[in-house]
Amino acid sequence: MTPDEFRTHGHALIDWIAEYLEGVEQYPVASQVQPGDIRAALPEHPPLAPEPFTEVLADLDRVVMPGITHWQHPSFFAYFPGNSSYPAILGELAAAGLGVQGMSWVTSPACTEVETLMMDWMQELLGLPARFRSTSATGGGVIHGSASEATLASILAARWRVTGGAINSLGDTSHLVAYATSQAHSSIEKGLRIAGIGASQLRVVPHDRSFAMRADEFARMVADDRAAGLTPFWVCCTRGTTSSMAFDPVAEVGAIAQREGLWLHADAAMSGIAALAPEHRWVNDGLELADSYCTNPHKWMGVNFDCDLFYTADRAALLGALSILPEYLRSAAAESGAAIDYRDWQIPLGRRFRALKLWFTIRAGGATDAVAMIRRHVAATQQLAEWVAADGRFEIVAPHPLNLLCLRLKAGNEATDALIVAANETGRALFTRTVLDGVVACRVSVGARSTELQHVRAGWELLQQLAG
Amino acid sequence: MTPDEFRTHGHALIDWIAEYLEGVEQYPVASQVQPGDIRAALPEHPPLAPEPFTEVLADLDRVVMPGITHWQHPSFFAYFPGNSSYPAILGELAAAGLGVQGMSWVTSPACTEVETLMMDWMQELLGLPARFRSTSATGGGVIHGSASEATLASILAARWRVTGGAINSLGDTSHLVAYATSQAHSSIEKGLRIAGIGASQLRVVPHDRSFAMRADEFARMVADDRAAGLTPFWVCCTRGTTSSMAFDPVAEVGAIAQREGLWLHADAAMSGIAALAPEHRWVNDGLELADSYCTNPHKWMGVNFDCDLFYTADRAALLGALSILPEYLRSAAAESGAAIDYRDWQIPLGRRFRALKLWFTIRAGGATDAVAMIRRHVAATQQLAEWVAADGRFEIVAPHPLNLLCLRLKAGNEATDALIVAANETGRALFTRTVLDGVVACRVSVGARSTELQHVRAGWELLQQLAG
Numbered sequence: 056m057t058p059d060e061f062r063t064h065g066h067a068l069i070d071w072i073a074e075y076l077e078g079v080e081q082y083p084v085a086s087q088v089q090p091g092d093i094r095a096a097l098p099e100h101p102p103l104a105p106e107p108f109t110e111v112l113a114d115l116d117r118v119v120m121p122g123i124t125h126w127q128h129p130s131f132f133a134y135f136p137g138n139s140s141y142p143a144i145l146g147e148l149a150a151a152g153l154g155v156q157g158m159s160w161v162t163s164p165a166c167t168e169v170e171t172l173m174m175d176w177m178q179e180l181l182g183l184p185a186r187f188r189s190t191s192a193t194g195g196g197v198i199h200g201s202a203s204e205a206t207l208a209s210i211l212a213a214r215w216r217v218t219g220g221a222i223n224s225l226g227d228t229s230h231l232v233a234y235a236t237s238q239a240h241s242s243i244e245k246g247l248r249i250a251g252i253g254a255s256q257l258r259v260v261p262h263d264r265s266f267a268m269r270a271d272e273f274a275r276m277v278a279d280d281r282a283a284g285l286t287p288f289w290v291c292c293t294r295g296t297t298s299s300m301a302f303d304p305v306a307e308v309g310a311i312a313q314r315e316g317l318w319l320h321a322d323a324a325m326s327g328i329a330a331l332a333p334e335h336r337w338v339n340d341g342l343e344l345a346d347s348y349c350t351n352p353h354k355w356m357g358v359n360f361d362c363d364l365f366y367t368a369d370r371a372a373l374l375g376a377l378s379i380l381p382e383y384l385r386s387a388a389a390e391s392g393a394a395i396d397y398r399d400w401q402i403p404l405g406r407r408f409r410a411l412k413l414w415f416t417i418r419a420g421g422a423t424d425a426v427a428m429i430r431r432h433v434a435a436t437q438q439l440a441e442w443v444a445a446d447g448r449f450e451i452v453a454p455h456p457l458n459l460l461c462l463r464l465k466a467g468n469e470a471t472d473a474l475i476v477a478a479n480e481t482g483r484a485l486f487t488r489t490v491l492d493g494v495v496a497c498r499v500s501v502g503a504r505s506t507e508l509q510h511v512r513a514g515w516e517l518l519q520q521l522a523g
Numbered sequence: 524m525t526p527d528e529f530r531t532h533g534h535a536l537i538d539w540i541a542e543y544l545e546g547v548e549q550y551p552v553a554s555q556v557q558p559g560d561i562r563a564a565l566p567e568h569p570p571l572a573p574e575p576f577t578e579v580l581a582d583l584d585r586v587v588m589p590g591i592t593h594w595q596h597p598s599f600f601a602y603f604p605g606n607s608s609y610p611a612i613l614g615e616l617a618a619a620g621l622g623v624q625g626m627s628w629v630t631s632p633a634c635t636e637v638e639t640l641m642m643d644w645m646q647e648l649l650g651l652p653a654r655f656r657s658t659s660a661t662g663g664g665v666i667h668g669s670a671s672e673a674t675l676a677s678i679l680a681a682r683w684r685v686t687g688g689a690i691n692s693l694g695d696t697s698h699l700v701a702y703a704t705s706q707a708h709s710s711i712e713k714g715l716r717i718a719g720i721g722a723s724q725l726r727v728v729p730h731d732r733s734f735a736m737r738a739d740e741f742a743r744m745v746a747d748d749r750a751a752g753l754t755p756f757w758v759c760c761t762r763g764t765t766s767s768m769a770f771d772p773v774a775e776v777g778a779i780a781q782r783e784g785l786w787l788h789a790d791a792a793m794s795g796i797a798a799l800a801p802e803h804r805w806v807n808d809g810l811e812l813a814d815s816y817c818t819n820p821h822k823w824m825g826v827n828f829d830c831d832l833f834y835t836a837d838r839a840a841l842l843g844a845l846s847i848l849p850e851y852l853r854s855a856a857a858e859s860g861a862a863i864d865y866r867d868w869q870i871p872l873g874r875r876f877r878a879l880k881l882w883f884t885i886r887a888g889g890a891t892d893a894v895a896m897i898r899r900h901v902a903a904t905q906q907l908a909e910w911v912a913a914d915g916r917f918e919i920v921a922p923h924p925l926n927l928l929c930l931r932l933k934a935g936n937e938a939t940d941a942l943i944v945a946a947n948e949t950g951r952a953l954f955t956r957t958v959l960d961g962v963v964a965c966r967v968s969v970g971a972r973s974t975e976l977q978h979v980r981a982g983w984e985l986l987q988q989l990a991g
Contacts, residue, residue, distance in 0.1 A: 144533075144616070
């Protein structure tokens with residue numbers, strides 16, 4: 056492809072994206088294909104000769120689009136928000152065009168320095184504790200690919216700190232114990248498993264009726280484990296659980312963690328971005344006691360995946376856990392201490408210039424736009440809650456302070472399951488199922504950039520109609 | 524930003540990228556800034572109001588470009604190839620525009636199915652063993668973000684297999700022992716550390732004069748560890764080491780690994796793509812004995828970062844290590860066994876539609892283009908070797924079968940170090956230093972898409988001139 060062909064096809068693809076996002080409402084929300092359909096529509100073997108690029112773009116419509124579940128659709132109420140925005144898409148494009156590696160400061164200084172600044176801008180915009188700022192004495196932040204990676208990095212830093220680095224050289228993790236509720240994200244258990252800490256060393260702390268961690272139970276379990284000669288080392292407080300958006304009490308848990316010497320990780324992947332709006336800044340409560348924290352602009356701020364903000368108040372532990380310096384990666388800048396090498400703050404070595412999409416988004420007014428969107432989503436969710444409460448066939452099964460409502464049919468689990476399946480099959484909306492203490496619930500996550508009250512109303516009317 | 528503004532700015536950015544890549548040669552290869560310079564050129568605090576997007580794009584030139592080290596520059600001889608191409612950039616743009624999550628088949632079937640097909644297309648194009656194909660009885664492949672992640676996944680699958688899954692529940696890694704040479708990539712030790720296997724459990728297998736693993740020493744060390752009551756479980760053969768592009772003998776090591784029940788991982792991140800050219804397919808020698816394998820189209824195939832191909836012949840072990848299924852991620856398609864959920868094949872949960880850039884690249888003729896580029900780079904490297912051999916001041920310090928030449932001044936380490944620093948300071952080329960068994964060497968990695976023989980000649984003349 057020549058530069059001029061790139062211009063031609065690039066302009067066409069930009070237009071295609073604008074048209075897609077403008078018209079996304081016309082698609083069924085969820086793909087209607089069966090397993091194997093997409094592959095069967097494509098050649099089983101690679102082409103032997105170049106194909107005209109217009110045919111490739113045509114296949115986006117012919118082959119790919121029927122296999123897309125539209126996360127940007129205004130009636131996408133499934134999983135969690137994964138909203139994108141035009142400036143962020145351009146940021147991703149710019150990063151791909153530059154094609155630089157940001158593993159070390161020296162491999163492209165702007166990739167590191169814009170990222171550090173964006174982490175500090177976000178610390179301000181979210182009102183996070185100053186000790187997470189890169190200019191603080193012991194803290195700092197980095198963009199990770201996902202909250203799963205942030206969780207794992209947090210576990211590794213905690214493991215390093217509690218063992219004085221011994222695990223890095225000796226490898227016996229068997230005495231370490233971690234804590235979270237059953238409502239914590241699956242990446243918690245996965246991260247612990249990856250780190251060599253078995254599931255039997257993850258204590259499931261009981262939750263209260265709002266699905267939030269019981270701090271008293273946490274304290275009791277820590278004491279029991281200490282008495283058994285084990286080493287409590289890491290606790291995860293979720294600020295906005297995936298299933299029901301419950302908020303663990305960080306301040307109470309943090310006080311215990313601090314006293315007992317555990318690393319406290321606060322996982323606000325889904326809901327932390329709400330703090331952009333001052334009235335929702337309570338989501339940050341207690342974070343001054345957290346050793347690490349993450350939240351995802353790629354969920355609810357229009358910065359397309361992947362962009363997870365990972366902050367720590369103890370960068371020495373993080374670097375202790377993740378630094379390795381082979382000869383071919385040495386640089387004078389890093390050895391002077393004046394530069395950050397983000398490869399030592401993350402699991403992989405390589406990294407894209409992900410800060411560009413955050414920079415583009417914030418400068419184009421994306422933080423302000425996100426506040427307006429967040430307010431619209433929260434208001435729509437609260438309106439939905441009123442509608443649900445007024446329909447005697449339904450009930451709400453969990454607190455709903457922000458943009459997720461968990462509802463069910465009083466007729467029971469089977470009826471609720473059937474309702475979700477029936478609603479999703481219409482293609483007019485998409486919901487996800489969860490189970491809360493044995494109760495099947497329909498999760499209504501209000502989070503697409505294009506979602507307005509009218510879409511929430513239509514989704515609710517669909518559920519009402521199908522409930523019979 | 525409105526859709527029409529996106530069209531306008533998007534077209535401008537496409538043109539900007541074409542202009543950048545056409546004119547990249549005019550820049551100094553390495554950024555000339557000092558730590559802090561880029562940040563100082565930007566506001567310390569986030570903007571309170573939206574800025575015109577034309578100003579953001581102008582700042583790409585004003586602020587970002589001085590901080591870029593140009594991996595696409597034809598005189599970029601540092602680190603490893605990180606070449607991009609126009610079709611791949613468009614693939615990244617399309618993925619950002621669609622904004623879908625590919626964590627499960629059901630969250631966007633096309634994201635999974637195009638990826639599976641691309642892994643199979645690449646298995647064919649590279650001539651890899653059929654047991655890595657997704658249609659094989661026990662194998663399959665997945666796109667990872669980087670070889671570091673592939674290495675970690677391999678370690679976790681091996682750990683799972685050798686312990687019958689016990690580590691996932693019990694967490695005692697202390698008896699496990701891994702093997703690699705001192706020339707293996709830093710991600711090997713880092714992956715083991717992450718997995719809770721300390722550095723003291725990583726045996727550094729001696730290498731021969733070509734910096735390749737000695738299979739006899741590997742066998743001896745495994746026997747010693749068994750005699751000591753330990754459990755040898757994982758060995759890494761590198762096909763193209765980072766420092767000098769050495770090739771560990773996979774067939775010999777594999778025979779021992781198979782006999783002794785170790786998982787053999789073959790890391791061909793940097794050089795495996797050479798197999799696109801039939802005359803270089805020897806890089807695959809012995810892979811039929813590997814349990815897992817990775818190579819990076821984001822290094823030497825014009826598919827911009829991130830795109831690592833990770834194959835395994837034992838997907839059950841990989842899934843055993845990495846599967847977790849919370850209620851909110853269940854789907855009928857996955858439970859039927861008819862669909863792949865790639866979240867269980869990788870470290871994070873979320874994933875972008877990375878297969879698009881591979882699909883776009885291959886269909887636009889990128890595999891053929893890559894073969895031509897690989898041949899050009901290898902020929903230029905061999906020509907360079909002749910020039911170096913003819914200059915009595917220099918010597919070549921390692922075998923150079925492909926596109927990396929390690930050279931030094933006979934005057935010694937200090938002189939060689941000084942030469943590298945002096946050459947890089949000119950901005951006319953960029954080299955990386957390494958140390959091979961105590962000998963400082965200048966690595967000349969010939970791998971940018973735009974690199975022609977003339978650039979290699981100019982780089983060599985620069986070194987000659989500065990050698991005094």
